[in-house]
Amino acid sequence: MTDGCDSAPGGGLKGDVWDVACGSIEANLVRYVCDYGKCFALYVKPTYKLTRLLGVFKMPPKRLLSHYKIDTQRNRLLVVSCNAEDMLLPRSNFTFYEYDSNFKLLQRKEFNISDHLMIHDWAFTDTHYILFANRIKLDIAGSMTAVCGLSPMISALSVNPSKPTCPIYLLPRFSDERTENWDWRVPVDAPSQLWLMHISNAFQERDGNGNSEIRIHASTCSYQWFDFQKMFGYNWQSGKLDPSFMNLEEDDKDLLPRLVQVSINLDASGNCQKCSVEPINKWSKPSDFPVINPAFSGTKNKYTYAATSSGSRRALPHFPFDTLVKLNASSNSIRTWSVGSRRFIGEPIFVPKGDEEDDGYILVVEYSVSIQRCYLVILNARRIGEAGALVARLEVPKHLNFPLGFHGFWTTHK
Template sequence: MQAARACQILPTKLQTTASPPKLAPPTYNPQPPNKIPLALSITAPPLEHTTTVQEKKTEDDTVAAFWDYQFLFVSQRAETAEPVTLRLVDGAFPHDFPSGTYYLTGPGLFTDDHGSTVHPLDGHGYLRAFSFDARRRRVEFMARYIETEAQAEERNPLTGEWRFTHRGPFSVLKGGRMMGNTKVMKNVANTSVLRWGGRLFCLWEGGDPYEIQAPTLDTLGRFNVVGGPNTPPENNRGKRIFTADFLDVAAQILKPVLHGVFKMSPKRFLSHYKIDTERNRLLIMSCNAEDMLLPRSNFTFYEFDGNFKLVQSQEFSIPDHLMIHDWAFTDSHYILFGNRIKLDVAGSMAAVCGLSPMISALTLNPSNPTSPIYLLPRFPNSQPNRLRDWRIPIQAPSQMWVLHVGNAFEERGENGNLHIQIQASGCSYRWFNFQKIFGYDWQTGKLDPSMMNPTEGQQKLLPRLVQVNINMDKNGNYLKCDTSELSDWDKPSDFPVINQEFSGKKNRYVYAATSSGRRQALPHFPFDTVVKLNTIDRSSSTWSTGRRTFIGEPIFIAKGDDQNEDGGYVLVVEYAVSAHKCYLVVLDSTLIGKHNTIVARFEVPTHLNFPIGFHGFWAPD
């Protein structure tokens, strides 16, 4: 096991199918070919012969763009159990940068050694840690696979060989057992990371978090969020039920089937959590496994204090079929955007038989022209919350599928009226597709960048940053709800983040990943730009990477002695796929849109170059 943890790369090769003549991929890696990590199986697109210079440039860029996209999802089998000092290649270590660790998690492996590929959302969790040592003015890097139960089964600890046995919700195994394979819920702990109460966790959408030992990044095992010794007595836990009897019967039948056959956890914890800095509380949310197949949704909210003691929990049963990935909170509410779904009978039959991904059992439900927003009482005994029926959603005037939430806050006027604002990224129901996220084609196991880059006239369907305003009177009666662009920046954007000290409170600034639009063949995704939005005057400013270089989610790091909301730094990982390099970039948040935005850039060693990450967390020392 120790040998498998050593920092090394196993001899592998890039798996591709035959490409059309004269369309070989560009050279990406200075290492010998047998040192290139495994990638998804891919084929360059066929292009017609052209003669003009402009057409030739367009053809070349299309081919390069195709391969650039693939190399964002190259598997990385190397780990480093010992810290590696990153080389400073630009700028200087900022003199006022706090000591701490930036954790970034995401998928690390997409292709096994037996011909199977998986959707990026099903890739095994790969945790990266960038430790900032302010005293010695250096950054150290570590990367380890999270040793989940699925990882232990699918990876040989002695040889490093991988063989996928779990399908995962978004994948079908071509090189493994298809028919009758009930290993679906593959908890890969690859979506987000959290440090709270002195403990480090990696989370996934659909199961218990995995606890990680800091600073070694050893996996300690699954963490039982609820039901432990810190669970409060029953009379301290609120529960609200609104459901028909036949749904309760159906739920009781489905529970043992889903858990016993498909190994689904009864409580599916969401990967997105919230931190109430005012009360020093961690807020986590779960849903019931059987609600994936029933026309209702049960959500339980848990609040923990700084010592990880459960302070309160509440369950809400909503009479609508919803799928929630991210959510919001204010001083007195939990807020859910009603992403509406429905059961696909034909798709569910194919999924159960292993002929299509399990997610094909569900499809979007665009039957309503509006977007329901549920305002759930965080403290139900408070006077305003007792007056309003939370089961009746607020209807936002436009239809929108919400992906991520940057912030939400509420303000009460002198007359007692309540104003709630939510800042989020949302897309059209016409574009969002469970089975094709990131352009993955489960039938071929390949990635198609065109799904994330639709043709002209369709870009308005892509994710963009919006602001939702809700007004109610002092008794909680609905007055008005409107939706608008968050700022003058109108290009597709996602991953909105803020200064966490303002979480749940009124904020001015939002930072997000977006695209400059300068790449003709990849105009919208992958992202190559950080945008800073001013929600008050609705202005925006940007910083962009170099050519054929992309970024992931930005994260804001506040300066300890700076009281200004934007007084700090923005961290973002830069993927220079043409050079097969990763860099950690430090930006001055106050200088975004101006000169000298880059404070420092640190290079990750080429042999530890990693695929695109999902969500990160800054943990100060």
């Protein structure tokens, strides 16, 4: 059964057939997140249903998604939690929280989706929370080895490519007349099978008749390529990194992560009329970790920055990434900045400086393979692709290191 509702803080989830098999546990979750010089505290104390298997995996009953969002127009922190047991059950429960700068809970909404999903990143607009349905299934053999402590928890899961399309859930952020007759339980089907990696932004534009278009900028890959146990080429058994997994033959490179724009056209009642997927600025090289100036989150933006590959290496041509790309959605122009030989980069972070969208800096970690050192690189966002883009390159102490796929956010202190 699928249902969604506004819930008061402290309210538990409604029971269903899967809850009968679960025990109850009282959970306290305190998390602190800082951004824009303000520290947001998350405190949740409801009663949650927890499968007995979680005792084996030693997982908390509620888990926050890795990515949170800042709605600068409303000055709100947006976060999402999911139920840990849903990783093993054919249902997905998501709770969205919105806080003001004083940690006051302004809104909490729960959505229960009757599908087995793995959500890492998500998006929001003025009217919607947006979830791409990365569909998964239980791996029986992997579950047994995980329970026995012979493999990590992720071994219990595998991708589920049974649908040729990508379901996208447009969840109502607020209750109004437009959402009363609209069934959010019916997802929009993107016309290609996409596994969502990361989202840089989503925004919505309306015409005079109430029709609207939602545009989502993201990195996606193929279900055929994605592998929970080999991401970034990391081997948990040996503890070593073999990035050859992230590189495919030229004929198969379309399976790798790339930047796309998903456009969804809705009528005045919120019904989908059309959904399309196309490369951003026709950029076709493998790319991931797209970011924007966070002050423009949820609104129409012009610039997107991402880690990508120059393709100049004969060995490992697609990954690790060695280039930063700046995409201009207005002019369709593309600018890049690259590191030297046998060096590569991680996820870029935008640091706002002024009011203009590209007035700021890009922080990115540079890895030097030959000497096994890390550097913190600071780039002038406006001068990407021009002389003088490099502002500073700071050596990180040798005993420190940044892992691949490291996520970060910039915070100021005023």
